[in-house]
Amino acid sequence: MDIIERFEERARLGPGDLAIVAGEHRVGYGALDARANRLAHCLRRRGAGPETVIGICMSRRPEAFVAMLAALKTGAAFQPMDPGHPAQRLTENLAASGALLLLTERALARTFQDARLPVLPYEDLAAELAACPKTRPVRRLPAQGLRCVIFTSGSTGRPKGIGLTSASIANVADWAVARLPGPQVFLQFTSLGFDVSLQEIFGALLSGGSLVLVQEKHRQDPVALLDLMAREKVQRIYLSPAFLRQLARAALQEPALAGRLVLTEIVAAGEPLRLTPDVRRFLGALDGTVLENQYGPSETHQATACTLTGDLADWPDSPPLGRPVPGVRGHVLDEHLEPVPDGEPGEFHIAGTGVNRGYLGRPDLTAERFLPDPYGPPGSRMYRTGDLVRRDPATGRLEFIGRIDGQVKIRGHRVEPAEVDAVLTLHPDVQDAVTVARQSAEGTWQLTAYLVPAPGRALPDRAALREFAGQRLPSYMVPGTMVPIAALPLNKNGKVDRAALPPPDDLLDPRAGLVPPQNPQQEIIHGIWAEALERERLGIDDTFFDLGGDSLRAMQIISRVRQAFGVDLEVRALFDAPTVRGLAQAVEEAVVAEITAQSAADL
Template structure:
């Protein structure tokens, strides 16, 4: 009989394979029996605290075995988990907790020193004595397919994050889809932040199928990290955002050797990158994935194998087993094959809606005229067409929503936050694409109040950036800030967004000329910074991230540094030593006695 809930499906799997390894981490392993018993104890602790059915339980932890225990325990208690990203500003974390409305926070010892949101009960999972004394048997909370499994907050156009309510039925439909059959998804590397939709795949597909969940180190994975994980743990599959997939494909596609499958998506997938990865790894499957939090992560997929010939685009494929795709015009009529329409997704993966946002829910989750009475479909806002082969091909957006580093972003949220700065009279935030690197980023254009205009534009930009960072996650903080006398308008008096992005195109167009001969390791770094960022030049004390850098570009920089200077770096080092001069000093300190090149001396 089909299990109606995540906890019941897991209990069935744990009974079938109690002594098989379920979770792998640097310090050891957990079997299915051990994971089950630890989650049962924590579930009893939650029930003792009065957690009710469907009540959100916030989770703020490092990537660890305790994290997996915590999430499983929440669903075993009949509640729904509310994952929080530790990199979010405290103000945003607190706001998400307040919007969720739960009374319990699960955290760990490592997070206690970073500041925790205010809730009625905080349980430090890895040191909680009451949990260790709780019973190890299953609490036996009944599951229902339409009960909430988790709440996940995404960017909102009004400046307020919105919580997507996902049910057990939705998550089970994804985890049990037939596209994971065949053995390629036996050992899954968990690399995504658990506060984002990808964790639904990374957690539940292996754990509900008797597979093995391998926890990657904290932070964005680099090519060396991926290579070591595959070799050490026999990883069979990994999911990389389209941006990271492109970086790995260009810098070191051989890092994916040994995998059976690589999944990618979240943005446009470069066909040339797919070709490079397949050419470097014969027998590998690259699977393009498409979906959103509102469709429980994945809604469509397509496979690419040996013999793939890159075209103009990578289609996002066909619907998963329980999903239905409709390409419709503005009157909800199907459009002919080859013509552009808006994509609507229906089926088991369509979420319940947005928490406490009935108007927005009604706008995006609409009645399905093609399905049984009472069913709904999700209006994606994506413009697509059907190819002659019947695949869905992504064309663009019908609104301002964009993808930044794989994250779905509403520029309006950044605008709303920046508009609250006391010096801002008008603000516009737009997405732009660097011509050389292809990286998409946000750019902010501000008109200041007369009383705030000064001779210190750099100080004004610093103030705006600091204001944004206090409330917004990193991927929503604009990479560029420009102060204008007035925002450009069209002849109809509306904001001319095309005119705003023109300076970026000119800036990128001026970059990319051949670098002059370098004389020192510091100058090598300055040249690499400029090349990776797509700017004409970089000074010794220019900050990588204030020039538009991000974690994906940091990975590209690390690869170039290794190729040019023979030095290995981790992503956090680039965040901590973010100027060429600081990074050069770090490389000098770390230079090996065997004669690794110094960054401050001639190569």
């Protein structure tokens, strides 16, 4: 049964059951199904059907999920996109997928002014939708039909679109639903352009559960997210390990709030999981919450899982990937595609129901990564992950070792440094660029770009380079540190010798930005920055981004500043005043504002 047929069955059985929670807005299964049917008729009139793609770029609101379901009801695929990504990247991805049309919002329509396809703001369809029937349209649902398109970073310098099938999505949904004790409340936290969101969405909607939507303020403020989870009685969440660490810190700072949580399961996915002391304390304070480590590239969706049970003290700091989920076969092979003995490292190859279509419009790249499976049924394929793993002889669990190339995961998202390099070298003042990833003591990856100036030119300042990159790359792909270098070191084969690249601090001006704290407020904030950014060399006029800062570290800093000074400061304050000096001034202004407001209230 196709995933949309499964949803429709749920809506028929429980039309009054709660499906989506968005603030004060509640949508039941019956209403959600009817709204999706109306929109599906509207899309059918415009040519939507099997093997067509419907682009969807909306903020996290019920209409976005109506649009996804409507596309599926026509037999088409939906292409979810993050509205926070640069306009040029979004437009190019729509062109690469050959999307039939784009569903968006009026507020976002200008983003797609250069797109060569119909752009339909949802609000502008109100009259047409009202005239459409609430019954589902007649459609054809091919068993292996294209149902979703997800774009991810590409090693060739441009993103690549992965075609997900109904069978792949349904396989994971079936497995997830079968393990649930009944309908549960899911948090919809993951970016809609990231394939993990499919587990949140269809895990909830195919099991009769409800989906609680987060807003940007919840993503930027872990304390606000904890409050939302407690109020809506969220039971199941999917988080990247990086954000799990932020949530754990917030929970430890707000024990009364954390005590109201009713979580039954936390799923960590998107990057290797590490159990830091904060995460262990957070999990130890929860009553009966299960932690599961999941693994799976977008090309195969979820492939393995490891459920951590028993005494928390016995859990390894780096949990294994676990075993393949039902419907998935895992091969650990050498360079000749021969199995390696248990305990020995090899490249992980994924086969079975989870293997998706391949890369849209990229037959060469598809042939390189999607290979015939010599160990499966005739005609079956397997995906070369590029991940080195080994199978534990005693437990049979797979353990992650590392990558065979330069790919890294930043905040759960795949990043190919070659794509970052390609964007940076588009700048007329940059002759060459090499981006490398360095891992912090906490296990978080940070990007550093080494830039060679074009002949006769000088590199612009780092803020200008970040702005240039940010117009073409999502924020998680913009290097936090950009340093000039006269020439890139080469090995004897003429390739860049990444191991010979000097530490960034050796290339930055040691005399610049080292103004020490001038007052007690700056001293406290300086210490918070130094710990969060893992930096010893830090002046009060150094900018947050030059020091490798990102949104997760911003949340950590603001959370600690709130605690230290007792002020209600938004994460936006750090982006508006990205220095220790500037943030200290923002704290002072917030303190004065609160005192003034309190004085006025006492009159």
